[in-house]
Amino acid sequence: MVFLISILEEYFSFLDKIEPNTLFYVLIIFTWIISIWQHYLAYRQYKNYKRHRTVPNELADVMTDEELKKARSYAIDKMRYNQIHSIFNEIETTILLLIGIFPWLWKKSGNILAKYNYNNHEILQSLIFISIITIYLTISNMPWSYYYHFILEEKHGFNKQTIKFFIKDNIKKLIVILTLVLPIVALLIKIIQIGGNYFFIYAWLFVTSISLIIAFIYPNYIAPLFDRYDPLREGELRSNIETLAAKINFPLAKIYVVEGSARSAHSNAYFYGFFKAKRIVLYDTLIKGYSIQETKDDNKEKQSNETQEKLSAEENTLTKRHTTDEQQTIKKKVDKGCESEEVLAVLCHEFGHWSLSHNIINLSISFINLFFVFTIFAALFKRSVLYQSFGFTTTQPILLGLLIIFQYVLLPYFEIYSFALTVLSRRFEFQADHFAVKLHYGDSLGRALKKLEIDNMAYPFSDYLYAKYHYSHPTLLERLKAIQSTKST
Template identity: 45%
Template sequence: MKPGLVELEDNYILFAVLLFIWLVFIWENYITLRQRQIYMNAIQVPAEVNTIMDQETYGKARIYQLDKTNFGLIKGVVSEVESAVILLLGGLPYLWGVSGRLLDYYGYNSADYEITQSLIFSFLGAVFGLVTGMPWTIYSTFVIEEKHGFNKQTLGFFIKDQIKKFFLFQAISMAITAALIYIIKAGGDYFFIYCWVFVIVVSLVMVTVYPDYIAPLFDTFTPLADGPLKSEIEKLAASINFPLTKLYVVDGSTRSNHSNAYFYGFFKNKRIVLFDTLMEDYILPQKQTDEAKTETSADDSEDKPEAETEVLDAAAAKDASTEVKTEAKKGCTNEEVVAVLAHELGHWYLNHVLKNFFIGQANVLVCFAAFAYLIKTTALYTAFGFYDEKPVLVGLLIIFTYIFAPYNEVESFLMTMMSRRFEFQADEFGKKLGFAKLLQSALTKLQKDNLSFPVVDWLYSTWNYSHPPLLERLAALSSKKES
């Protein structure tokens, strides 16, 4: 393996890869700058928006999105330059060489331990990505999200969370990587079929295992207590024969004020998960306990001298007054939460989840078949600085990340278009169940709570939004009489 710069002379493959990557980067920045101009210039609430968003919330959303966009533009430039430098300076073969030397140092011949060397290579690459990416993550979380009132993490919680995520992901990804390399090396001419079957099995296992065993390592899932909301959700599920078995609330507010809801599970074992931030009247059990302790402390104040009690009451009144001014009520009413779930269950009823799964697996098969055709092409390895070796993992990285880049862009755009269509269909399903007005009000509240900006450039929206803009969804929900 030749050290130093990757030779660009007669290396049209690497040149074409870099050219395409930068063309896509320029294109995405162009449409981002179009949207940024809207954030800069659309200062007053437009007429079509003033019925759903007041000037104060509109202004907050505009500044929030502008801050995120400016941050994303700077990060994007740095990341693209970093990636290009790594490729041109032979960062991939250098890291592969370091991995081999580590094996040799401990008495193992790297030539006989390709899978082990590949895992070391993968781990070192992940560490590099963690180190270079962490400053961006910290700034996004503790500066931008904090500034706009979304971040709820302490620094200690954040650090523990990142450590858990990193090592858990490494454990899972290394097991999958080792199995894939083994299958490719031992599978013969039809290894791509075995790889495809393996990916299907892993996908199904992860869908089953992740919610029950991995997600609880990071968040607390509490069964939704009996009450009107639970009864209405169960009634909705029964009306469309949705096999609901569990109904959970996840403590999303420990991380962020952003809200969400989703369902998961196979066959007759479906579960629904609501973020606590989705519901305006929901209080986490731990917070309820804390409030009870506070009330007990207040009761104890009755035994204090009258003057001291008056001081405490005045302080409490001041705090309450401040809270009213700074904390607007967020989340949806019970009826609106049910409307949101009517939309989500529409994805299940209309088989959107299955369609996405089958399309995704068909795409995996096509990619593995193309990979099987290309993996023996020496020029692909030499283009990226691998002159003497053809490691399977490197082949996967080069082909799936760089050679398939044009295909990946087209596939991603088509999936975005399909996702938008599915969202309209799920809205229509909720509308047919009689939730049009409630779904409109819920979507509007979520737009405000998440400080999503309602004015979007059509080109930016078309390329980036997997969900249609709010005004389009509201118009579609109002277009016909409810069934």
């Protein structure tokens, strides 16, 4: 391993011949080249949205011209928002780098420590540095987040948050991020400091272990801080899920429903867990007519009966010319979501990912990639030109080495790596759909995908190049075509 690092250090020796200012502008230009490429793809997609379309034949049974128009409007609004937000962030970041924000903030962090007689303590200084940046990013992003949820999503009927919920959510996210990130960074810097020639191996093992630990604690202890998770109620759907899981030997431990409707009308489903203790999570918005029970409400049964009465009353008055606002709301809730068989089909797709070991393959790829980038870091982080290019002329903080190398030097590599993962993910999605079809859930999966497309107001047409580069899932029309092709074989 040491020999490999020596070879890489020799390979990167050309960096020492580059002037720090030249290297700085080269790295900045790299970021803008990638950004321009991303904006070009977005422009192609925007043109696709602006082009007049009619409902595709595959969706003629579930989508009206009016729904297609609404989906198109939603897609255009999101694209405009994302592009304006992206350009603003790119300009802001570039300006901050040009005025030397990193060395200034590093010095300020040191001055804070000096007030308490903690001089030249790199780890503590790094933690203050990270804390300031994290707090700044949280505060500066809140207006954008507010606009997205309370104006854009609200306009199209998806936002379910209140202002109070939104503020509490952001505060909790900040606390959780700092609670997790600060000790991890402190330990990582310490490992690099004392690890000797093999520090990159120890660092890789540490980060890999932390990733697995977080994968375990996040759904069990962190996610419930933000959303409510209840066991799926006894009934036909639960019995059918358990039967399907037993049929394919899926090690099902628990089935939860998350109250996604508290923040959004979008829907989803996934599973998590290691070895023989898998948990399934369904969004309440995925299940037609489902609402999470208030287990601590003494009047729960009464409220449930009232809800049923309202639903029945609404169904009996659909043909009337005048419908109250309350009844319209109830109908909207009833119409959205999937039937039991369609929910099973969606889960069958997720079971396909498990059966075909897609999650294990993705984990393995990420750990191999992590080892590769730590190896590159080991060959680069002592080169003073990298620190000098960002204004660090007298010190070489490990944290800044990590930031510069991972965020800027390796940016072109990460862009290629991300694209490769997207291509692989699309392949896995087709395979998972194929798995569901082979278990005779093809028709139900097709109906579920169509309903989710309508419920999430997804626009069914995409620019080919934009979709290939950005979409981790194939487009709906591609999936429906593949499902029909698999059924006919």
